[in-house]
Amino acid sequence: MPDPVVAIRLMLSWPTGPRLQDLMRWNAAKRVDPAARHGYIRVMASSAPTASPAAAPSIPDGDAEVLPILIAPNPILKARARAVTPADADTVRALIPRMFTTMYRAPGIGLAAPQVGVRLRLTVVDLMPDDARAPIVLVNPEVIAASTELATREEGCLSLPNQYADVTRPARVKVRYYDQTGARREIEADGLLAVCLQHEIDHLDGVLFVDHISALKRNMLMRKLAKEMRLKDA
Ligand code: NI
Numbered sequence: 001m002p003d004p005v006v007a008i009r010l011m012l013s014w015p016t017g018p019r020l021q022d023l024m025r026w027n028a029a030k031r032v033d034p035a036a037r038h039g040y041i042r043v044m045a046s047s048a049p050t051a052s053p054a055a056a057p058s059i060p061d062g063d064a065e066v067l068p069i070l071i072a073p074n075p076i077l078k079a080r081a082r083a084v085t086p087a088d089a090d091t092v093r094a095l096i097p098r099m100f101t102t103m104y105r106a107p108g109i110g111l112a113a114p115q116v117g118v119r120l121r122l123t124v125v126d127l128m129p130d131d132a133r134a135p136i137v138l139v140n141p142e143v144i145a146a147s148t149e150l151a152t153r154e155e156g157c158l159s160l161p162n163q164y165a166d167v168t169r170p171a172r173v174k175v176r177y178y179d180q181t182g183a184r185r186e187i188e189a190d191g192l193l194a195v196c197l198q199h200e201i202d203h204l205d206g207v208l209f210v211d212h213i214s215a216l217k218r219n220m221l222m223r224k225l226a227k228e229m230r231l232k233d234a
Helices: 004-012 034-038 086-105 191-204 215-233
Strands: 020-025 040-045 110-112 122-125 136-146 150-157 160-170 172-178 184-190
Touching: 086 110, 086 122, 110 191, 122 191, 136 191, 150 191, 160 191, 160 215, 172 191, 184 191
Parallel strands: none
Antiparallel strands: 020 040, 040 184, 110 122, 122 136, 136 172, 150 160, 172 184
């Protein structure tokens, strides 16, 4: 983990793009390793929202229907999801609050649509900085830049309950996406948010965090998961 002050200086020295909209520090999401406490994120809007806030669907009141989360192995978790189109607007509008409620109840810090059986490129994220909700909706997200510097962090997944492994990924990424109002946005992230965004976007491509570890470790972990699921069902 880089020193946070140095890391912030590094981020701020990146070429200036869109207006800095929000600079937030966060302590740690629950159930995340202590190293995660020293991250930060910078969220930028690449354009003004194209719809007024009133037009936006209400994001999470935390009271929507809880959806069942698919558990690995499941073919939907291994499939590539298709891009959201304007024709999916109603589906997406109905799905967003349910995905947030499902994620908050789990609890988790990210949930991708394929995990609730919907093969669309949609994911929701909330790192709960300072225990306050900070929901992010990402429609058709894509990683448009990644640092050559790598970082290793322990990951878990709601589709692989109670299974954790160290995963190495680019330390910083820039992600472009549409938010729930249809506005095009970009996030530059490092620390836990960078991990979370890459993990969730992986889900849209049918990739699980265990696909980033050795076959030996992956098989061990999948066997352990299968056994735990059998015990749970018994
Ligand atoms: Ni996951």
